[in-house]
Structures are given as C-alpha cells and as structure tokens.
Amino acid sequence: MPALNETCIEYENYAAAFHPPASLGPLQLPFQRPIQACRTFTSAVINQVVDTVSSKMKNLDLARLFTNAFPNTLDTTISQTACITAHSLKCLPLSFIITGDIDAMWLRDSANQVMPYMDYLNQDISLKRLVLGTIYMQAHFISIDPYANAFRPPSDIAQWALQHQPPMNEHMFHSPGSLPQVFEYKWEIDSLASFISLSYQYWQTTSDSSFIESPLWLNAVETILDTVEKEQQPTFDPKNGKPPHSQHQFLNGRGQPIKYTGMVRSLFRPSDDACVFTFYVPGNAMLSVELAHLSQMISSTNGVMAAKAKKISDAIRTGIYQYAVVDVPNYGKVFAFEVDGYGSQLIMDDANVPSLMSLPIHGFVSQDDPIYQNTRKLVLSRDNPYYFEGPFMAGVGGPHIGLNYAWPMSQIVRLMTSDSDEEIQGALEWILNSTSGTGLIHESVNIYVDEGNSRYTRSWFAWANGLFGQAILKLAKERPHLIFSN
Template sequence: MTIPSSSSSCPDYAEYAKVFHGPASSGPLKLPFQRPIEACRTFTSKVIDQVVDFVASKIVNADLARLFTNTFPNTLDTTVSQTACLTNQTNSCHPLTFLITGDINAMWLRDSVNQLMPYLNYIQQDYSLKRLFLGTIYMQAHFISIDPYANAFHPPDNIQQWSTMQTPNPYQHQGLSPGSVPQVYEYKWEIDSLASFFSLSFQYWQTTQDRSFVDSPIWMNAVEKTIDLLRNEQHGTFDPNTGKVLPVDERFSQTTDRPTETQFQDGRGQPIKQTGMIRTLFRPSDDACVFPFFVPGNAMMSVELDHINQLIHDKNATLADQASQLSKDIREAIFKYAVVDLPDHGKVFAYEVDGYGAQLIMDDANVPSLLSLPLLGFVPMDDPIYQNTRRLVLSKGNPYYYQGPNMAGIGGPHVPLNYAWPMSQIVRIMTSTDDTEIKESLDLLLRSTDGTGLIHESINVFETPNGKESYSRSWFAWANGLFGQAIIRLSNEKPHLLT
C-alpha cells in the first residue's frame, strides 16, 4: 500500500474524468482508461490491483472489462483525502480515514461506508486496507459524537488533532441552523447515515473478527448517542393524552428555491402518529421526506440494530437490549403501517408513511431504497411483498421510473425528470437471479457512460442536451464502486454472464 503525497501536478479528477484518456478499449464503445496515473492515486493496494487485473481478464466483452477496471478501484484511486495512525496510551494504533464522495469535498457517513464496501472481502490480505476500514469506523464515531443528526462533515484542517482515544466533549444538538458547527457540512437528519455506521462496524467485525473498536470510548459513545437519538425520535407529533405538540430535537429549515432542501412545519416535518418507526427528515438522496417515516431507511436501521445487539451484548447488555427492542419495534411497524394493497400490484411496501394512513408510492434510486430491501437484509429476494414492490418500482407505476433510447431506470427528485440513475440498474442486477434481466441491465450500464468509461449519478434517458453532458456528476465514487461490486458478485455467482 502507498498513499502518495498531494501534488499540484495531479489534475482535478472531476475534470479528468470528463475527457478521453487512452488507450481505448478494443470493444465497439472504445471506452477510455480513466484511472489516474499511479503517482496521483490517493491509495494504492497491490491486492486490489491484482483483483482488478484478474477479474477484467475473465470478462470477454472488452468494454465491460474496461468499465470494471475504471470503476472498481475508484474510491481508493481518488477519494482517500486524509489518513492518520497515531499511537495511544497503550502504544496501539488509533487510525482515522477521511473519504470524500468524489466531486464534493466532504465526507458523508452513508457514502463513505458504501464506497469502502467493495473491498471488504480483501482486507484480510492487505493490512493497510484493513486499517483504512478501521480508520473510517473511528472517524465516523468522532463525527457522530459531535452531532448524531448531521449527515456530512468538512475535511479536518489537521486529521491528527482527532487522533485521541479520549471521549470527546459531545456537542449537544439543539436544532441549530445549518453552519452552526464548523465541522458539519450538512445538517440533514438521515436515518440511513447512522445505520451505515452500524453496518460498517458489524461487517468489519464479521470479516476480521477484530472488534477492538468496541473497547474504544469514542466508538461506544457514538453508539450510545445513536440509540438515544433513535428512542427519542420514536414518538409522534402530539402527546396522546393532552393533544399538545411534543418538542423535537431536530428541525431543519432554510431559505431555498428548492422545496427538497427544507422541511414542513417550521423544520420539524409533517405530523406523524407514533408507530414504532423512527422519524427522519431526509432521504439518502439528501432530499426532504414528504412523510417522516422513511420506510427503506427504517428497514435498514431495523437490520443494523439487531447487528449492533450481537456486536455489543457481552460489553453492554442494557444498551444491546435497547437496540434489540428498537429493531423489533421498527420491523413490526413497517409491516403494520407501510404495507399497502394496490389494485394493480397487490401488497407492496410504501416508500414513506405518516402512521395516519397517508402513503407515498414511489421509489428513489439511492440506497437504501425499496428495490434494495434484500441487499439490506430486511427481506429475502423471494418475499412476495418485495417481489410485488420490485415489479412496481421498475415500472411506470413508479412516477420516478423512466425509460428511453439512452437509458432506463429509477431517478428521483434530486435530479431533473427523465434522468435515471445507473445505480438503480446496478441494484437491479444485485437483486435478480434472471440471466436475461441481468444482461439487459449490463447493456444499459455500458451505454450510460457518455463515452467516459465511468458510472455517473444520473443519465438523460432521451437525448443529450445541446452543449451539455447527458449525465450529472462526472466523479461519483459510490456509484463506481457499486458497479465494481456487482461485477465481482457476478464473477463469483454467474461467471457465464461475463464470458
């Protein structure tokens, strides 16, 4: 492993990613080679480079092999912004890792976890890669201790200042406006951000059997703050006895010309009835929820609370039991309040609900999504309610499903209408056992790059705007890595689709 020092001679990858770099692939699309030169890569792992070469050599389609080569290592190549590994009182390493999302110079809790996940199965073969994961766990624990409602954070001026094993003085969130705390990049309360922190901690432990971080007061403080927050956000809008409005810790309101960037009712969101689910104000797209019970995020949190129960039970049985009860409450509430019987589709999961009977029937491409429920571990792929939901969200029954000559897939309010996210086709692959469907998605993804050889945030399904790219975001590491992850899975489970 090497982490090159920053160099002014290295180009801005957001611009680098837009233009052709040779040699071209030998396939009909002639896709460029978009990995930075080695001196400009932000993290180099020989193990991952070997995986790239081996898997690409097994892919007959030269364009598909090139797309995999460009995308799978993209997080390591371009987004490892800062790292530190200082010794603590016991002379052991306390690592920290700051990952940017790509063309946005900030670290999202959700994105950074998903950016790393493609490399999880290789961390036992590369100690530095393993330390990168552990450093992300600690970095996120620090962030959550500052403010568990925040979803994204600025790069630290000096990452070594964070490298202490002492429990930080936690910032007490009191619903302050965006920008109130200098470390916070965005104050949007997204339930999946905290679920992602739990997921990374659990999957790292399952893969390595290393749970040294559980003994860290910083990590345990973050878990305690998360459990406290979730229990606090389980109540409804009104006191069931007096009818008075209950206080909330989290509000988000700002002046904006985009309704998705602010919230109803002076920042507290639409009224909700207590159900057992957790109130959240924003989706993983960073767009405002219409109804504050965001179902995919609650489903993910239910799964991860059970994982945290397993991880900490012999360390803090009381906290573990609270996590287990929350997990059960959420799951039962989803099946009670968020399953809808539609005339044309049967029983499906709603995207958002309020507990009073209002339901939002749609899906957004960002994970967690309804399409991704089996990947989250909430239901098996053959669950009948999920299968009905899957058919719905991948059809015109979903108002954000688009289909045109350039692309097809699920979009969302975060981008213009008729812009589908390639991420939805990747998740379609990862939730399918049908060879024909998988091949169709691979073909769409190959044609979605606009000749750049990278996976973008979204793509215009009909036509290229005059003088503009047909896509949004030239550099989106999460989507690149997820595509690479899907190809790795196919190479293990369905290698005949790549040969």
C-alpha cells in the first residue's frame, strides 16, 4: 500500500471495532473512515460528495452508513499506483486495488470498486488516472492469463509492469498454479466482461480514447475475443481443443458437458463457486452487453475486431433466449440461472453480481421486461432455494457462505431495480440493520444471529460498500424524497 503512518491499524481490525463519534440516529453507528494519514487515496471531490449528500439525508444512521461506505475503496484498498513510460505514452498509469481483507486484486471486484466514482472523473485528474490505471492493470493481467480471476500484488508495480510487456497476438494459456502472478485460477466470464464494462464506462464518461489504441489494451481485448470464442464450443467436438483445467471441476477441468448454443462456458460464478451447468446465464447476459459495447468502442479503429465482438454478442443473446428462458409453475417464463444446452436447467439466483436480479443494471433487459419481472418475483421468494429471511436479515444468499446467510448486496440490487417506493424503503431498512453495529456493509449476514463471531462474514468488503454508495446516489437523483429532508 502507499506509505502510511506507522500507527495505522490494519483496516480489517479497524472495521470490526467501534470508532466515535456515533451517529445521532437510534442505531448510533460508528465513524469508520480511517484518519487522513491512514487513507490509501484522497479525493477532495469525493469527500465533498460524501459531505453534501450525507448532510441532506433525513435518516442520520443511513447518512453515517453512506459516509463510511461510499469512499471505502479509496480510503482502504488502493494498494499501489505507478506511472510508467511505455507503449509510446508519456505516462501509462497502473493501479493495484485489493478487494479488502484479501491482499489480491480480482478483475471483477476492482472494476466494481472504482465504478461508483465514474461520474466525478472529469472533476479530479488524480481520480481519473486511478481508474485508467485500473484498466491498464487489468489489461496486463488478462494478457498474462485470461482464465485467472485474481492476481497477487507485485513488490514493485512499475518494475513488474516493465518486465511483463505482453507480445501482441501471442496468447499463452497456462495450467493452474503455473504462474506466480496468479492468486486464484478460476475461469469466470464476468471477470472479462467487467474489464470491458470499466473500459466502456470510462470512455463514455471522459471521452478519453487514448487507451483504445494502446498495444497493451488491444492485446487484452484480442485475448478476450479469442478466449470467449473458444469457450463457445461444445464439449463433444473433435475440433475443440481442451478448455482450461481446474482443480475444482470434473471431466479433467471441463465441467458438465455442453452443446453449442452461442453462449460461453464459465466454470465458476462471481461468488468463485463452481457452476453446476456451465452456461452461467447472468454472466453470459453481461458479456453479451459488454461485447456490444466493445464493438462500439473500436468500430472506427478496428473494424474486424469490432465485427467479431458484435457477432459473439449476438450469438450469446440468441442462445440465452433459445435455451435459458423456461416455464416455471406459478411464475411463467423466467430466466434460468444455469443451463447446458441439453435441456438441464438450474432455477435459482445468487447474491453476487452479475445475477439474474441485476440484469437491468447491466442493460441486458429493461426493468419492466415481463420475463425479468417473473424472474425477479421468483428470486425474491422461497422458490429460490437461496432466498433467506429471518428476524435479523432477509435477502438472497448462495452456496458460497451457506444456508441462512443473506447478502446485503442482494438488497442493494433489489432497491436499484425497483420502481416501488415501499419496496425500496424496505430494502434500505434491511441494509441499515445489517451492519451489526459496525456501520459498514458486510459480505453476508446471519438471518438468525445478531451477536458473536457468526453474525456476519467479512468486516471489510469494499465492493459491497461501493455498490451501496452507488445505490444511494441513484436514489438521490431519481427518488430524492425517499432519503432527503424536505
């Protein structure tokens, strides 16, 4: 991490303790931002947003939760930054961002961690460089191995980057554990989709297209297209080379057999749990949207690559509607969570994003789409085997933590995909009461236990905190009457 005051406490421990002053609401939530000397990145613009928004909020506990959560990525997870001279650029920024209490950088998590600050990049050049540096760092990692989902921190980010310049058009796929840079080797298509999403949102927000012609970024994009095209291929095809091996899947790392559908095989979900059927539908939906965005970004500079991205995007979307829309009693047509193309279907949802409930957030369907509404109704019911509700929490969980643990992230997604003031207020109440007095968003919360070590998992989980901040800012724009005083 950046050089911090030697008295700084490890944030995992800091986050689990109470720090005054308490909020003036009934929950009396602590102030969990580190002191200035212990913050890993400072943005005056973001600090101003925190102060302005929180000062208007009528619920003082909710204001404190926003104050703690929205800047959490900047306050605690910016491990290393550097500016190197490479690729004919005066400065190529790099940002290594840890996920929180795990000292590694996930492609998906790091993209989502900086996404809430996107609207403010044009007001803060350092923040803009931080996000661009995240894009370049991810491009490095994807070029090293597109099948890995998380990477270790280099001892010196600038020196490491200069030693790992990927050769164009040479994509080497490795066996698990063969590269020291890889922290976790799990093939998750949403990791690659998140890289494209971050690139696209940055491009849309800043109008900065410099990275699009960078050899590093182009190499990562070409690697992605080659990889997802390969993973569209069916299991039983003599022309198909072996897909990536994994220590956590059967059939020599292939997962359950699949037939060709146009969708892309994913061996793992964003929870890092193994898929049952390897056409993971929410991940494919997100990938389809982001490949269309990619095609838009590069249409004027690389027509061949743009056409390939659009072709794969269209094939995925067609495959989802042909193979993953199913009839469920009492709900009608819904999106399945996972399928195999042979007719097998897994009906459930998981809390991690992308999920079936988050499909409108990614732009795959409109919020009022009938199939989505049917799916959402099922997801938020007992007919989803991973929907839990108890006296202390309610929401979607998943097998990653286990039974009776609901994830606040699912309630955040719920309010971000709702048109009902009543439903949004209910979700806010669950979220606000899920912190167990820590004033931070956790990974999961025990629906029956509100004391002891088993009440929640992860005192420090930056992605969920950032997503909550994003949700509050969405409400501030679209439904200010729900959170602001008159």
